[in-house]
Amino acid sequence: MPFLCPLFLAIQCRMNYLLTIFIESLFFVSLKLFTVESLSGISGISCKSNLSPACWSQAARIDVDCFLFDEEDVMSWVSIDYDKCTNCCICVLRCERCFTQKKDTVTAQADENCCNLCGHCVSLCPTGAIVHHKMDMGNFPGIDEPITYKTEQFIQFIRERRSHRHFTKKNIPRNLLEQLIDAVRYAPTGSNDQNVEIMIVENPERIRRLSELTVDYFDRVGAAYAEQLERIHKGDEEIPQNLSLMEKFVRYRERMLLARGKGLDAIFYNAPAVIIFHSTIYGTTAKDNCVIASTTMGLLARTMGLETTYIGLLEIAARSYQPLIEELSLPKGNRVFSVLIAGYPKLRYLRTVDRRPIKTRWE
Numbered sequence: 001m002p003f004l005c006p007l008f009l010a011i012q013c014r015m016n017y018l019l020t021i022f023i024e025s026l027f028f029v030s031l032k033l034f035t036v037e038s039l040s041g042i043s044g045i046s047c048k049s050n051l052s053p054a055c056w057s058q059a060a061r062i063d064v065d066c067f068l069f070d071e072e073d074v075m076s077w078v079s080i081d082y083d084k085c086t087n088c089c090i091c092v093l094r095c096e097r098c099f100t101q102k103k104d105t106v107t108a109q110a111d112e113n114c115c116n117l118c119g120h121c122v123s124l125c126p127t128g129a130i131v132h133h134k135m136d137m138g139n140f141p142g143i144d145e146p147i148t149y150k151t152e153q154f155i156q157f158i159r160e161r162r163s164h165r166h167f168t169k170k171n172i173p174r175n176l177l178e179q180l181i182d183a184v185r186y187a188p189t190g191s192n193d194q195n196v197e198i199m200i201v202e203n204p205e206r207i208r209r210l211s212e213l214t215v216d217y218f219d220r221v222g223a224a225y226a227e228q229l230e231r232i233h234k235g236d237e238e239i240p241q242n243l244s245l246m247e248k249f250v251r252y253r254e255r256m257l258l259a260r261g262k263g264l265d266a267i268f269y270n271a272p273a274v275i276i277f278h279s280t281i282y283g284t285t286a287k288d289n290c291v292i293a294s295t296t297m298g299l300l301a302r303t304m305g306l307e308t309t310y311i312g313l314l315e316i317a318a319r320s321y322q323p324l325i326e327e328l329s330l331p332k333g334n335r336v337f338s339v340l341i342a343g344y345p346k347l348r349y350l351r352t353v354d355r356r357p358i359k360t361r362w363e
Contacts, residue, residue, distance in 0.1 A: 075111050076108060076109050076110055076111065077110040077111055077115055077132060077133050077134045078098060078099075078108040078109075078110040078115070078121065078130060078131065078132050078133070079108060079130075079131050079133065080106060080107075080108050080129050080130055080131075081128075081129045081130075081131065082105075082129070083129075084127040084128060084129035085106060085127065085129040086126070086127055086129075087101075087104060087105070087106055088126065089101055089106060090124050090125065090126070091106065091108075091121045091124065091125060091130060092106060094120050094121060094124055095114075095115075095120065095121055097114035097115070098110040098114050098115050098121065099121065108121075108130070110132075115134075116191060116192040117132075117134060117135060117192060117194070118192050119132060119135055119140065122135070122137070122140050123140060156352075157299075157302070158299075159352040159353075160302075160349070160352060161298070161299065161302060161307075162307065162349050162353075163308075163309040163310065164307035164308065164309055164343075164345045164347065165269040165309055165341075166269070166345065166346040166347050167269070167270065167271050167272060167307075167341075167343030167344060167345060167346060168343065168344045168345070168346055169272070170272070170343070170344045171202070171272045171273075172202075172272055172273050172306065172342060172343065172344075176304050176306070177200060177273065179304075180297050180300060180301060180304075181198055181200075181297075183296070183297070183300055184196070184198070184293045184296055184297050184300075187289075187292050187293045187296040188292060189285070189288075189289040189292070189293075190283070190284050190285030190288055190289060191284060191285070193283050193284070193285070193289065195279050195280055195283050195286070195289065196277055196278075196279050196289050196290055196293045197277070197278050197279060197331070197334065198275060198276065198277055198278075198293075199275075199276040199278065199328070199330075200273060200274070200275050200276075201273070201274040201275075201276065202272065202273050202274075207265075207268055207271075207274055208265070209327060210267070210268070210274065210314065210324070210327060210328070211265050211266065211267040211268050213317070213321065213323055213324040213327055214267045214313055214314050214317045214321075214324065215256045215257070215260055215266055215267065216321070216323070217316075217317035217321040217324060218249065218252050218253050218256055218313070218317065219253055219256070219257060221249055221253075222249045222250050222252060222253025222254070223253065225246040225247075225249050225250050226250045226253070228246065229246055229247065229250065252313070267311060267313055267314060268311065268341050269309075269341065271309075271341035271342060271343045272342070272343045272344075273341065273342045273343060274311075274314075274339065274340075274341055275294070275297065275308075275339065275340040275341070275342060276314070276328070276336055276338075276339050277290035277291075277293050277294050277336070277337055277338040277339065277340075278290065278330050278334045278335060278336045278337060279334060279335070279337055280331075280333050280334055281333055281334065281335050282333060286335070286337055287337045287338075289337075290337035290338040291337065291338050293338070294310070294338040294339075294340050297340065298310075298340060301342055305344060306342050306343065306344060306345075307342070307343070307344075307345040308340045308341060308342045309340065309341050310338070310339065310340060311339040311340065311341055312339070314336065314339045315336045315337065315338065315339050318335070318336040319335065319336075
């Protein structure tokens, strides 16, 4: 009968409400048991008894039966195990933004507004009392004796590095490439952004395609500069400030087209691996981060019997040449900032080489 419809609807709504209450009750009990076992004694958690359950929609706190979590505590990325803490305050000295000393107790409050995930607080703590919940706590191996190098030997290692463009046909084992990539993540980045990304190209056809597109770019730009230089030499145009750059691009074009005519790889020199470092263009130090990463990789590669060379030509072309940009297919907002080629060298250099002294000003 029509008058029964509202009644059935009311009964159904009531049953749904009771079912919801039942499910939430089970969740509250489970959370309470979890809290007792795992959160007692750890900073960042406040436990208060004899409190009635509060509504989950309250933004300031989450009150579960006999335990209340303050919003400030829940949001902290760092906690302190007070059973281990000796109040040495090294963490406070290193990071006053996230750690505070109140009387005889150190408290931690870390979030995106003050913590950049450097991990120094964990690394410095002598008793291992600090836990960073945004980082892999299993990836903080202890340092028994810091590794040291004799200065002269390290300088010699740097001086022996050469830019290699002749490689054997031997491919680089995947495990070595993976080791290089893993080590590079520990290279420093501005504001600890950790936003360097790497593309490793090993497919010969793909390498050839990237090389050809780079040559195409310099062919077009070099030809345009050659015409402009001719007008300048005739006196039809004023000498621009970038004259030396224009002349350099013209020479690049001539060399690349000559190599292409001989069937040579004018960009990557038939290297078995092309390593492209890219990052978001919205970072504060994107170029620096990628260059530091590529330099770190280049030096580490030498310990594996590998050699590398920086390839700035691809980076230049990838800034504006649309066919190359599409071929690279980087994530939106990313740009190439450094490029290496790597492989097993054919040549063995017998001497280090001379370089001009660095111009230095002391103040």
